[in-house]
Amino acid sequence: PSERHIKATTLETGKVLDMIMMASNNYLGLTTHPDVKRKTIETIEKWGIGMAGPGTLNGNTVIHQEFESRLARFKHCEASMLFPSGYSANIGCITALLGKDDVFIGDELNHASLIDGARWSGARKLVFKHSDPADLERCLKEAAGMPGQKLVAVDGVYSMDGEIAPLRPVVDLCKKYGATLLVDDAHGSGALGATGRGSLEYCGVEGEVDIVMGTFSKAFGCFGGFIAGSNVMINWLRHFARSGMFTAAVSPMNVAACMASLEIIETQPELVQKLHKNGRYVRERLTKMGYEIGKHETAIIPIFVRDRNKAYGVVKEAYERGLFLSLIEYPAVAPGSERIRLTVMATHTQQDLETAMKMLEELGKKYGVLS
Ligand code: PMP
Numbered sequence: 001p002s003e004r005h006i007k008a009t010t011l012e013t014g015k016v017l018d019m020i021m022m023a024s025n026n027y028l029g030l031t032t033h034p035d036v037k038r039k040t041i042e043t044i045e046k047w048g049i050g051m052a053g054p055g056t057l058n059g060n061t062v063i064h065q066e067f068e069s070r071l072a073r074f075k076h077c078e079a080s081m082l083f084p085s086g087y088s089a090n091i092g093c094i095t096a097l098l099g100k101d102d103v104f105i106g107d108e109l110n111h112a113s114l115i116d117g118a119r120w121s122g123a124r125k126l127v128f129k130h131s132d133p134a135d136l137e138r139c140l141k142e143a144a145g146m147p148g149q150k151l152v153a154v155d156g157v158y159s160m161d162g163e164i165a166p167l168r169p170v171v172d173l174c175k176k177y178g179a180t181l182l183v184d185d186a187h188g189s190g191a192l193g194a195t196g197r198g199s200l201e202y203c204g205v206e207g208e209v210d211i212v213m214g215t216f217s218k219a220f221g222c223f224g225g226f227i228a229g230s231n232v233m234i235n236w237l238r239h240f241a242r243s244g245m246f247t248a249a250v251s252p253m254n255v256a257a258c259m260a261s262l263e264i265i266e267t268q269p270e271l272v273q274k275l276h277k278n279g280r281y282v283r284e285r286l287t288k289m290g291y292e293i294g295k296h297e298t299a300i301i302p303i304f305v306r307d308r309n310k311a312y313g314v315v316k317e318a319y320e321r322g323l324f325l326s327l328i329e330y331p332a333v334a335p336g337s338e339r340i341r342l343t344v345m346a347t348h349t350q351q352d353l354e355t356a357m358k359m360l361e362e363l364g365k366k367y368g369v370l371s
Contacts, residue, residue, distance in 0.1 A: 002021060002024035002025070002026040002031055003021060003024075003026070003029065003031065003032055003347070004020065004021055004029060004345050004347045004348050004349075004352060005018065005019065005020060005021065005352075006018075006019050006021045006324065007019070008319075008324065010319070010320065017319075017320075017322055018322060019319070019322045019323060019324045020322060020323050020324065020348075020352050020355060020356055021324045021345075022323060022324060022325055022342050022343060022344065022345075022348075022356055023324050023325050023326040023341065023342070023343060024343060024345065025187070025217065025218035025219070025343060026218070026219075026221050026345060027190065027191045027218060027219040027275055027299045027343070027344075027345055027346065028190060028191070028196075028219050028221065028261075028264070028265070028271050028272070028275060028345070028346045028347075029221070029271075029345050029346055029347030030219070030220060030221030030222075030261045030264060031221035031222070032221075033221070033260075033261070033264060035260055035263075035264060036221065036222075036257055036260040036261055036264070038260075039256050039257070039259070039260040040253050040256050040257040040260065042256070043063070043252050043253050043255075043256035044252075044253050046252075047061060047063070047252035047253070048252070049251060049253055050248070050251040050252075050253075051248055051249035051250070051251060051252070052248065053248055053249070054245060054246065054247060054248055054249060055244075055249040056238075056245050058249065060249050061252050061255075063252055063255050063256060063259065064082065064249065064250070064252070064255050066259070067082070067255050067258065067259045067262075068080045068081065068082060068226075070259065070262060071214075071226055071228060071262070072228050074197060074262060074265075074266070075185075075189075075197070075198070075200070075206075075212045075214070075228040076197075076200070076206040076207040077212060077228035077229050077230070078229070078230050078231045078234070079228070079229065079230065079231045079233075079234035079235075080226050080227065080228035080229075080234060081226060081227050081234050081237050081238060081241070081244060082224060082225070082226050082244075082249075082250045082255070083224065083225040083226060083227065083241075083243060083244050083250075084224060084225070084243075084244075084247055084248070084250060085215065085217070085223060085224060085225050086113065086184075086186050086213065086214070086215030086216075086217060086224075086225035087112075087113040087116075087225070088113075088225065088243035088244070088247070089113075089213050089214075089215070089225035089226060089227050089243075089244075090111070090113035090114050090116075090117045090182075090184060090213055090225075091113060091116055091117045091120060091243045092117075092227075092237065092241030092242060092243035092244045092245075093117065093182065093211065093213065093227045093237060093241060094114070094117030094118055094120075094121050094123075094151070094153070094182070095117055095120050095121045095241070095242065095243075096236060096237050096240035096241040096242070097121075097149070097151060097180070097233075097236075098118075098121040098122075098123040098148075098149065098151055099121065099122060099123065099148075100121075100122040100123065100124075101123075101147055101148040102121070102123040102124070102148035102149040102150070102151065103123060103124045103125075103126060103143045103146050103148055103149070103150045103151070104118040104121065104123040104124070104125050104126070104151050104153065105125075105126045105127075105128065105136070105139045105140065105143060105150060105151065105152045105153070105179065106118060106125070106126075106127055106128070106152070106153045106154070107127075107128060107130055107131065107136075107153075107154045107155065107165070108127050108128065108129060108130050109130045109131075109155070109158055109160075109161070110153060110154065110155055110184070111155055111159065111184055111186065113184070114153045114155070114182075114184055117153075118153070123148075123151075124146065124148075126139040126142060126143060127139075130158075131163065131165060131166055133166060133169035133170060133173060136152070136169075136170065136173055137173055137177075140152070140173060140174075140176075140177040140179060141177075143177070143179070144177060149180065150177065150178070150179035150180065151179065151180045151181075151182060152170065152173075152174050152179045152180070152181050152182070153181075153182040153183075153184065154167075154170055154181075154182075154183055154184070155183075155184045155186070155187075156183045156184060156185035156186075156187070156188040156192070156198060156199025156200070157185070157186070157187035157188045157191075157192060157199055157296075157298050157300065158187075159186070159187055159300065160300075160302065160328055160332055160333055160339075160341065161294055161296075161300070161302055162294045162296050162298040162299075162300030162301055162302055163294060163296045163298075164188075164192070164199055164202060164203070164296050164297070164298060165183070165199060165203075166203075167183065167199060167200065167203035167205045167209070168203055168204065168205060171205045171208045171209060174210075175208075180210045180211065181209050181210050181211065182209075182210065182211040182212075182213060183199065183200065183209050183211070183212055183213070184213045185198040185199050185200065185212055185213060185214050186213070186214060186215040186217075186218055186225075187218055187298065187299075187300060188200075188202065188298075189214040189215070189218070189219060189220070190218070190219025190220055190261070190262075190265045190272075191218065191219040191272065191275060191298070191299050192297075192298060193272075194269075194272075195266075195269050195272065196219070196265045196269070196271075196272035198212075198214070200212065202297075210229055210230070210233070211227060211228070211229045211233065212227070212228045212229065213225065213226070213227050213228075214226050214228070216254075216257075216258045216261070219261075219265070220258050220261040220262070220265075221257075221261055222254060222257045222258050222261060223254070224250050224254055224258060227241075271346045272346070274346040275299055275344065275345065275346040276297065278299075278344040278345070278346065278348050278353060279297065279298065279299050279301065279344045280297070281353060282301055282342065282344055282353060282356075282357070283295070283301060285353075285357045286301065286303065286357070286360065289357075289360070289361050289364055289370055290364065290370035290371045291303050291304075291360070291364060291369065291370060291371075292304040292371065299343050299344050299345070300341065300342075300343055301341075301342045301343070301344065302328070302339045302340070302341055302342075303339055303340040303341075303342060303360075303369075304337070304339045305338055305339055305340060305369050306336055306337060306338060306339075307338060308329055308335075308338045310367045310368060310369055311327055311328075311329070311338045311339065311340055311369075312327055312329075313363075313366075313367045314340060314360075314363045314364070314367050314369060315327040315340055317363055317366075317367075318359060318360070318363060321359055322355075323355070323356050323359050323360075325340050325341070325342055326340065326341040326342075327340060327341075328340070328341045342356075
């Protein structure tokens with residue numbers, strides 16, 4: 001699993017290596033947390049392993065309902081609905097809310113699930129420059145002359161850049177132009193903000209965003225997704241979000257695992273604080289070494305190399321020496337903006353970070369990446 005230390009096999013030699021994992025979205029280390037495992041096992045004993053059908057036909061359990069209420073509170077919303085994944089949550093939500101007479105307005109770097117949801121809805125699409133409120137306003141003005149509903153969608157945290165969206169101006173602009181706002185907080189939920197409630201907490205806009213989407217495949221350490229919002233909107237999704245209706249309900253064991261993770265996030269703030277501390281430390285060290293990195297305060301630290309061969313050299317040699325990093329290249333990002341994606345976890349020890357930083361200093365020099 002994506003723990004702070006893993007065993008991985010090299011494709012070339014077939015050798016099994018002990019590695020420090022710095023490429024996982026398991027930000028809090030909850031995939032293997034003993035409380036999460038115990039509560040999941042207890043739930044299997046009680047409820048079995050699956051619902052074997054969609055909630056609309058078979059219903060769900062009291063723990064599904066309890067978890068949806070707790071998630072809604074976590075996100076400062078009235079209600080929430082579970083989906084099998086974050087991807088299907090965005091698709092289901094957007095296609096349920098928009099039709100061909102409506103307008104979708106999205107950031108140019110939005111996650112594929114928002115883009116695909118917009119495509120499948122058939123709505124008219126307007127795209128604004130990345131995290132540029134002035135360009136968003138241009139789109140909102142253009143949309144004001146068009147009929148139908150206007151839905152603005154942004155990522156709370158951009159997964160390849162570790163950047164936080166400028167939610168304050170985005171919220172204000174949506175209010176000014178009467179547009180509905182959807183924030184995809186896949187990488188913020190459980191990781192960002194003083195108590196891990198996400199990008200809305202970080203930006204001070206909790207309770208002001210119409211629709212908040214989240215996933216359990218990152219800080220929650222599991223899988224599944226959700227949409228949170230008003231009672232009326234969630235009720236609508238229960239009847240019209242096809243990716244939630246025409247698919248089996250999330251299993252009770254999955255709900256139990258995610259609820260146990262939520263419990264930990266809410267009651268052990270020191271985990272989120274440790275994640276932030278590790279992030280600050282790594283950003284400081286990499287900057288001092290002369291790496292060009294993303295400056296936002298998230299667990300995702302992009303190291304901009306802008307040269308595919310150099311980035312590959314660093315990632316490959318790090319891998320062989322026991323440090324797992326991700327190489328991000330085309331088509332994930334534009335050619336010429338290749339980068340190494342490093343993610344910190346709350347469970348990384350000071351020793352893990354030291355080992356990784358020393359290695360990156362050597363490799364940065366060797367491959368000519370430091371300025
Ligand atoms: N939105 C964003 C911003 C993501 O990074 C991801 C996962 N990569 C998703 C949505 C989809 O989430 P899931 O893995 O739960 O389908």
